[in-house]
Amino acid sequence: MVVQKVMVIGAGQMGSGIAQVFAAAGFHVVLHDLKEEYVDRGIMTITKNLKRQVDKGKLTEQAVTSILSQITPSTNLTSASDVDLVVEAAVENLDIKAKLFANLDKIAPEHAILATNTSSLPITEIAAATKRPQQVIGMHFMNPVPVMRLVEIIRGLATTDEVYETIEYITKQLQKVPVEVNDFPGFVSNRILMPMINEAIYTLYEGVATKEAIDDVMKLGMNHPMGPLTLADFIGLDTCLYIMETLHEGFGDDKYRPCPLLRKYVKAGWLGRKSGRGFYVYEEGRT
Structure with missing residues (x-):
């Protein structure tokens, strides 16, 4: 499966970092949160992180402009209607995540993969809120996302090999190291x-x-x-x-x-x- 457009839900510390690495890898990114001020703050954090890289001589101003141009702000969940992958980085609460995934299941295209950045909650339970549990997976980034190389990839009970392999491949495109982990509380990390x-x-x-x-x-x-x-x-x-x-x-x-x-x-x-x-x-x- 080819993934070109990604929606990141949650523009906080983790979500903005995830959006940054996807945009830097050439993906079109929709950065979503409940309020415009949250999204603006997230984009401001990304901008500061990138400009720090310019100061260190690791990025050019042109590269920063290019990366930021890949990111589209959103406060409406219907923005998920044309994405290939959703990476959820909302608050660490099972009820909230389950409701969010139930809504995403109705909005996102049939082929879209729904990933969660949860650091401890069961992928199988989150997947059960959808009608596509086979396309739900854990994609647990480490904090701070732009710096840390590890991504724990967690299969739910129904997650297919194709979905796992797609997420593993994407993780490598992000210059991260994917590690497969089974669905137990807290995973490994x-x-x-x-x-x-x-x-x-x-x-x-x-x-x-x-x-x-x-x-x-x-x-x-x-x-x-x-x-x-x-x-x-x-x-x-x-x-x-x-x-x-x-x-x-x-x-x-x-x-x-x-x-x-x-x-x-x-x-x-x-x-x-x-x-x-x-x-x-x-x-x-x-x-």
Whole structure:
């Protein structure tokens, strides 16, 4: 199957990054969100990212203009009526995603593949909201999308080989590395990463060490590029909590029980970088 036009749903951090890499690879991209201001903000983020590449000598101004010309803004879901592929990067909530996919199933062409960037939710359940479960697949990009090379590709129970092979091929066109993963809660990346972050939060909660010390141990002792508490702030503590709850419910194992301190911070609105405070306090992007 030939994919030329792609709709990305959600113009936030992940969605704008996904739109950027598709546009840079020569695809026509429709960037969709609920409000015009969200889409504008997403395009502004893409523009800033690309201009940073110009400053580093990795892109020309002409290339930036060309990439941005590939992106069309949208606030109406009917824009999916002539696309070949939809990549959904909306909020990490099963009910919301299921409703969205049910609507997309009615709007998108019969041949279109419906992909979700979910980081933990079951592909098979999302696919069940459509009449084309064989054309639904997980395409989980890593954050920040333009930088990180991995894409987890997750088959649902009904996903066909042809759909998988198409998404695998497209992933390589994006200069990413596709890795096939089965449909289990958290897939591979978050099944391993989130319990580590949760355990780091427990370590802080129990007074074993300060947040700085915990992060330093993992950076200097385990060669991680950033400590787990800094990483949690970067991801968003609400997202971390939601994924831990998904793992806990999906496996029924107490080793996935979210730390009470994580719950407390989320209830307080301390969500990390995006709210200005999490485990660290952020002012103008600095701790």
